[in-house]
Amino acid sequence: MPPRRRGPAPPPSQNQSTISVPAPRTSGVTLSVHPIWPDIQFTQGELFFECTLFLYSVLALFLQYLNIYKTLWWLPKSYWHYSLKFHLINPYFLSCVGLLLGWRVTVCFWKTITEVIATISANRSQFIQSSLMIIEYAAIKTPVMTLIITSFLFSFNRVCHDFPSQSVLWFLFPILCYIFIFRSEIIGWFGRLRDLLGKWRRKEVDFGGLCDRLMDSPPAQIDLESVLHMCSDNPAQIREEIQVLIDDLVLRVKKSIFAGVSTAFLSIMLPCIFVPYKTSQGMPQKILINEFWECQLGIVVGLTAFSLYVAYLSPLNYLDLLHRAAIHLGSWHQIEGPRIGHTGSMIAAPTPWNEFCLYNHGETVQMPDGRCYRAKASHLIRTVAAHPESSRHNTFFKVLQKPHYLINTMCTFEFALIFIQFWMLVLTNDWQHIVTFVLLMFANYLLFAKLFKDKIILGRIYEPSQEDLLLMHQLHQER
16 A cells, blocks of 8 residues: 655645645545454353353352361361351351342343343334333342342341441442542543533533433443444544544453452452451451462452453454554654754755644654654554654554554463462462362463464464465355
């Protein structure tokens, strides 16, 4: 694809007599230089994934109870016939933790029911739609939510009665963690609330409109089913697309971090805090806990939950979308070059950077503060649309200019996590630790196999062999 040069016509929104630097000829859409993807299923269902993560967290919780309340059942003259001291387990605390771990599954089930009912009631009469809505809320959602909320409140009340108040305060940690991770989104929501209240006081919006805007959903990740990359030669459109993708990528990383931290805290750390401190007769007792081992287990569970969520939120079509946008963006690197008006070679003299221009690879520009930059483009598209002083643009291009970078990083991270768990398994000699690692490593094995399969698919699409090219040609002929 030939490089797109800057044209002589200024942008239509500017006055031609005031423009001294030529602006680009931006036709908007160009021919695609990206490979064609086969028709394959990229993502798994949200409900299925949340159920999978919930089962993993429940398994981690069970193994944590095995490590805390283990017995000496394996000794020849042991009085214990079971592997756990079941009489020490508080069922109300276990109920609270289980409901908190399954909260994402409940929300996902709620959305799935809404989508199913909306699909069934589409193009139906008003009577059928009203009947389905009554069934949705009266027969499904209201009883389920009532059962969940009452069960949690009853169990939490018993936990507050059985444990001291300083222990109960640890239930607030996930909320504080959520506020810390998503503080920018929360601050933005309060800013919108302040603006809406100001408009309501000035009678610019009524109370109903105020409530409707306050109930708007929080910032959500882009829908990969409906969003496609547009090959554009308009630098403003390219930078706008990059900004949307950067914000979406940051949001997905935040969700993954919160999922890892909350899963590790609820499954591993919280059971260590809520251990019985007195017997049924009221006598004080103390259960010995290996804090170093618990920290290791919490880190492993948290990193595994984080990697599971990252793999789910970063399917192949999303990684390809990021790569396609990155090669259109390009980057700049700062140089010590000649200044405007330099008496030397006019070919090497930089020009003032213009946000409406699409620069070719190797061109130099100068910012208003005097710093000079040289354009660095992809080998596929030899133009640069990035802002020279934007570190986010440069980082985005460096990380995503190669299609295999992210998937290779994910595979390396997962392999390192498996190796660390295997090394910890080799070093341990306690039976409960061996059982814990053997069972928890299955999730990492499956995830690593899935990531390695995605790596192979991505490699065969971007670097196809002769057999792959022949197969794709045959598939196109059959269509």
